[in-house]
Amino acid sequence: MTAPNPTPLSNVPASASPLAAAAASANAANRTQARITAVTSGKGGVGKTMVSANLAAALARRGERVLVIDADLGLANLDVVLNLQPRATLHDVFTGKVTLDAALVDAPGGFHVLLAGSGLVEYSHLTPEVREQLVAVLAKVRPRYDRVLLDTGAGISDVVLFAVSLADEVLVVATPEPTAMADAYATIKVLAIQQGREAIQLVVNQTQRLGEGRNVAQQLQTVIDRFVQMPAGHQVRLNYVGEIPSDNSVRHAVQRRQLLVATYPGCPAALAIGQVAGKLPVLANR
């Protein structure tokens, strides 16, 4: 499958390494550092990977050079959603088995991915090695892209919180389910208090009716204002970037292991993701 509107990177010969091409493109454009966006949630299964992959394609279509890193270390499944069989994973990079270049994969949709190994118990908790490796990988990829999306695991484990701490901004994925809202609130609270994050992007996935997402955002903001104690003069603001309706096309795309925005570009969820891409904060270096 090819990207509907190729990014500059899609025009490089297939033989060129994605990393070399990205670096060349960065130099040519004289741009600096990618904006790192962590996609996270309180509850699992709310749509982080679906949002990360499809948002990456939507941002690529807007001309951004995008890398998605499967930062759900240990329970990775970005490869499943994108139907990619990685030659090498982030685990292989961490252990020095392969170079970073060898692990960067072209994804359908005109962006690149770094896949993580699945079922690796060594990533169930944060070690100094994992910390250092993740920091080193991000430092290497940063100059070569406009945006790096970190598709993190759910919850507030130390691995997830560390991955999120490396990001310039956080996009929290919630759904209107009370359990997902409660878990989103818990995550936002920890990010505000532990990481001093005062601006958090919020997308509400799997909405049943128009406006439900804004309602969820307002309810969360109300609870945050009441219960999250920030130092004097500081306040946590949710930046609501939109809602993605519950849409059977999403399930069909996942079943077929295809990218939603490429396979069903006109479906309500794909259109909504396109709008979310336009509402994310613009790149500082543009």
Ligand SMILES: Nc1ncnc2c1ncn2[C@@H]1O[C@H](COP(=O)(O)OP(=O)(O)O)[C@@H](O)[C@H]1O
């Ligand atoms: N907008 C949506 N409409 C319908 N189903 C959805 C939607 N978003 C996610 N899903 C379903 O939820 C499942 C889990 O999504 P996923 O992105 O893997 O969640 P997470 O990464 O948060 O664990 C998907 O496989 C899909 O079947």
Ligand SMILES: [Mg+2]
């Ligand atoms: Mg996931």
